Amino acid sequence: MLNQIRIVLVNTSDQRNIGSAARAMKTMGLTELVLVAPLEEPQGKAQALAAGATDVLANAIRVDTLAEALADCSLVLATSARNRTLDWPQLTPREAGEKAIQEGVQGAKIAIVFGREASGLTNEELQQSNFHIHIPANPDYSSLNLAMAVQTVSYELRMAYLAAQEQAPVAADEYPLHKELESFYEHFEQVLTKSGFIVRQHPGLVMTKLRRLFTRTRLEQNELNILRGVLASLEKHLPNSKA
């Protein structure tokens, strides 16, 4: 899954940052690095900083334009140091990790784009993305080193990936169907009307509040069965009971 996610570095000016980014990526399980017209070719200094991740560096793909780097991706997330200056949907690194993994499990190719050390991405580049990622840094000093930003976002990708792995697959029959829930609410309302708690002419917000409560808790099938049983056992004692 993580191999569907590529890290794209645009016009990086210091090759050491490319090396450090490669290392950061590999520690988090990412391997695909794309360099858009780097200003300095990654050589000895980049390799030194890549440490055990020289393979990521060696396999890095070099392209001339951002468009080429993104061509086969269906989800593009672009990091931005600015907080909502463009009116574009914005994610925290955590939300970005979750979104990427969510779409990744469905087979999407995903790109995470990082801009220049000094100036980030241009507005035109930012507009080639579906979402912006903003790292909520200290407003008094928000200047993360490029490779540190790669580390932070890669960390969240890995955390989301691990969470998805750990999530026990929910058995399809563990939760009731929508129509079963609707039928429960109908039954509940009927019982409360017969008991006199809900006055048919002035039903008020009782059912809305009960729906909110049970939606929040996400009723499980066995719980719904108990509640249906409870309603049936009470209904027998109510006037006009059809039971």
Add this chain to the structure above:
Amino acid sequence: MLNQIRIVLVNTSDQRNIGSAARAMKTMGLTELVLVAPLEEPQGKAQALAAGATDVLANAIRVDTLAEALADCSLVLATSARNRTLDWPQLTPREAGEKAIQEGVQGAKIAIVFGREASGLTNEELQQSNFHIHIPANPDYSSLNLAMAVQTVSYELRMAYLAAQEQAPVAADEYPLHKELESFYEHFEQVLTKSGFIVRQHPGLVMTKLRRLFTRTRLEQNELNILRGVLASLEKHLPNSKA
């Protein structure tokens, strides 16, 4: 709050990592850096990498032993590259961030300890902590650069800090008291017994399952009031009703 959290670097051998760590800290709003017997004094190279965080570097405190660095802290979290080799309580960076902020708001001084570039912390050093932090890195290449580890943990501290800031203070009267909930469960059981749903001699797990459901949803006061009203309205129709 973040100023109650100090970053402790033990026997750092490369001053550039001290500089990068200072920058990483400041971008996340942390300012207190303690150096335990660094092998290289932070000078020009560290300052270059600290970039806009030279103040953090200049204010760094230098001590000879880890014990001195931790003396006035009530919560000590030590990073470990090893996954549970010592039998010590272990946290992810996210859990560590949450724990630190939780205790920080209660006034605690907190230390986060990072070991040597090549070999981390010794077992003896690890045992001076309350919890270990393990960054869940790629098992095939888990070697995060020291400053990258500082960035990752500092990021989680900031995320937890921001989440705590945003959390609307819950009004004390929004949630029912424990005794009110217990009284609700008693009432519920009584109604279900009268209706015949619970057989007194064989009560089964009905109440346990209902408690689980309502505990999970965390009933609000107004919801509890509705449910009490529902029970009362039903009880009137039941045999042996005291109403």
